[in-house]
Amino acid sequence: PTTMPPTGVSYTTGWDTSYTIKLSDNVLPDGSDKTVEDELHSIATQFKKFAEGLSPLTTIPRNVEEFEDMLVEWLLYVEAFSEKNIEFTEIVKSDAAGKLRKVIDVPKTTSLRDEENFLCARFVKHAIEDDQGTADVLARIAAIGLLTEVVQDFVKPVTSVDKTNLVVYLDAPVAMELLGVSGKLAKENTAPIVDELIRIGASVRIFGQSIEEIKNSLGAVLSNSRPTGPTAQALARNEVLREYVANVSRNPVPMLEAMGIKATYRTRGQTPSEHQFFTNEDWQGLYSKIRYTDNPSAREHDTDITAFVVRQRRGRTNPDIFKSQVVALTRNGLFAQIVRRASCEMGGLSDEMVPPVIHRRVLATAMWLRTGMGAGDLNIPKRMLLASCEHVLAIRPGVVEAVKRLTDALGDEEKSRQLDLLISQDRSAQALMDKTLGASNVVTDENLSLLWQEMLHPHLEDERQKGVEAVNKEKAERKMQLDKAKENLEAIQKQREHETASLEAKLETMQREDQGVVGALCTDVENSLRRTRTVRISTGLVLGLVFSIPLLVEATPVVRGASFLIGWLLAYLTATGGKLVGISTDEKRALKALHSMAERRNMVGKLDQFKVRWEKTAFVITARSKLPSYDRDDLLSLSIKDE
Incomplete structure (x- = not known):
């Protein structure tokens, strides 16, 4: 493969086959201007910051160069073992409880301490999961170790x-x-x-x-x-x-x-x-x-x-x-x-x-x-x-045993039960390992309370987060209820507007129909009044003819006397503006006739929907104005129940 290592390495196998691993011009495969050294230095700087953030109880390197050397060595030899030589020695070592016991000392393949191995693994896992660019560089460095083992060992x-x-x-x-x-x-x-x-x-x-x-x-x-x-x-x-x-x-x-x-x-x-x-x-x-x-x-x-x-x-x-x-x-x-x-x-x-x-x-x-x-x-x-x-x-059993031993020494059974619960929780166990870097010898009476705080912190943070989430959830639910209420109001308003429009259309149709009926009623009354007027005119003409005859023929003194009296009566009515028999119809009489006919036909309700006035010889029909409360929204009351 040509995409793995950041440096040039050559090997010659027992089959006289040469393998060369190199990256041209010592630049990264992604085509950036950064050199491998620059990239490694940048990653080592991240590593240093990450390690300081963990704030472990054990000592850690102080400068970036140490972190860089440590990380590269770990990547090259992670999970690596020499397949060709191994020397076991039996030594006496104290366990987490302070008891001496015989253990097998296995030679290390690297110069890194156990705490440094833990620190490297912690950073690499974090980098691979959170930073794709850094993960690729770390994987390429690790690939050098993979390929080197293959070439050097039995697999060609x-x-x-x-x-x-x-x-x-x-x-x-x-x-x-x-x-x-x-x-x-x-x-x-x-x-x-x-x-x-x-x-x-x-x-x-x-x-x-x-x-x-x-x-x-x-x-x-x-x-x-x-x-x-x-x-x-x-x-x-x-x-x-x-x-x-x-x-x-x-x-x-x-x-x-x-x-x-x-x-x-x-x-x-x-x-x-x-x-x-x-x-x-x-x-x-x-x-x-x-x-x-x-x-x-x-x-x-x-x-x-x-x-x-x-x-x-x-x-x-x-x-x-x-x-x-x-x-x-x-x-x-x-x-x-x-x-x-x-x-x-x-x-x-x-x-x-x-x-x-x-x-x-x-x-x-x-x-x-x-x-x-x-x-x-x-x-x-x-x-x-x-x-x-x-x-x-x-999690290292030795670290757990060290914490357990000191916790049991406190004589608090509840504390011991809490320890069992905390160790069974991944975040608490990880917090313990981060603080000790997997080293049991750093657990002491002086820092036991600190370790407890570190193990409890994830749960306290969880509770705080749960509280925040509960508040946010309640706010969201209330907002949903409010939005739903607003939607219901809008829906009711739209429904009301729709029903109002529909009702207005129906009322308008009914009003047109009623206006036609009232118009027909008025026409009938007008015809009745016209017939009455015709009768009056005819009566006047007959009377005029009757009283004009004596003037044309020889009349008796009685007839002449009657004509004289009638003449003075008419002269008086003319002088005073009176009249014996009127031929015109006034508004009061016309409206009275209209209401009288409406009552006979059971149409008073329909007639009351309109304003009717009399114009000399005919009725004029106009619609009444809308009620003053037509546009008042406060007449509609809504109640919203909390769900």
Whole structure:
């Protein structure tokens, strides 16, 4: 790959093949003007600021250059182990309780202290999760270590691999990662490797002994009040359900088979024809060398699966990992180292040959380079970094025991119960580890209260945040209610306007109809009044004719007297402005006639809707004005109930 390392490195293998790793002009692959040195210095500055923010109890470097050296060394050697040499020594060391006990001292592959390893892992995990640019640079640096191991060790990235008949047995911790009980990141690191193995034709299996180890390990976590390890951390982070862990602890086989992992059951006495390739003496010798654990069951398990793999090989070895027939895959670097060295001593395995037990890091790198498994990106290094960080950052039993010992010494049972609860919470456990950097010897009576405050702080912050969220939620609910009330008001107003418009249209139609009816009524009255007027005129003409006849013919004195009186009467009426019989109709009489006819026809209500006036010989109809309260909104009262 040409996108990984920030410096030029050359290697020559035993096959006289030279590999050169370099980045042209010492610039970053993204085309920016920054040099690698500038970028590393910038990241180291971030690292220093991050470390100071944690404010651990232990001493940390003071200048940026120290942080830079520390980070680069950690990235190059994270999860790295020398497959060719290892020297164990037995020393006497005090535990968290102050008791002296014999422990195995394993040589380190780096010069970094445990606290520095923790600090690096803490920063790298933070950077990968929060800063993509920094994550890419860190992954490229880590890739140098990956490629260096591949070139220097037995796996030579010479040819690509499309098919293989390799049989891979998963160690119990690797299978637990695949099952997801060790956490999300661990599964994301292991699952692609297993999937790629199956894709290229490899058979992935697990021994019955590993099945039992999974059951025992998960059972111990579930029964422990202060569990530690990957599964305990995954439970604390709510990455896995306790019910699921319990289900796996009862029988993980169906779940593994669903993933394409077959269970194989063998015993040490099985298949005697294979015993010559790994004798009982070889078994005893390897068992005696596995001293990194005091648990005899774990030592027996590791020895058994090694014996089964060697026997299945029947003495056949190969320098190509994908042609090695059978291997066991582990995440325990010490286990892989011991088996390699024991194989060289007991079976004459040469340095170029693939040992029966290989580290997951080695297989993942070989697949990354040779099977096309994301060779064009940095997902493999990133996943390995995150998984390694999670492993390094796992809560240390020694730190928990140190805090427990000092807490129990206070004689407060409630405090001890609180400690159990806090340790089971991921954020509290992480706060404890951040403050101590995983070192139990920094826990003292003087800083115990400070450690308690640090563990309680996430919960106090959670409560404060919950309070803020509750207030915000209440405000949001009230706002929703207010908005809903406004919407209801607007809807009612719109409905009212719609109904008003509809009602007005109906009223207008009815008014037009009623106006037509009243108009017809007025016409009838006008006709009646016109007939009356005609009768009056006719009567006047008759009277005029009658009283004009005596003037034309010989009349008696009586007739002349009557005519004289009538003449003076008419003269008087004319002089006084009076009249004997009127021929015109006044408004009062016309309206009285109109109301009289309306009563006879039961139309008074309709008539009252209009203003009717009399204009000499005809009625004039006009609509009445709207009520004064027509536009008053206060006549409509609404009540909004709180929901």
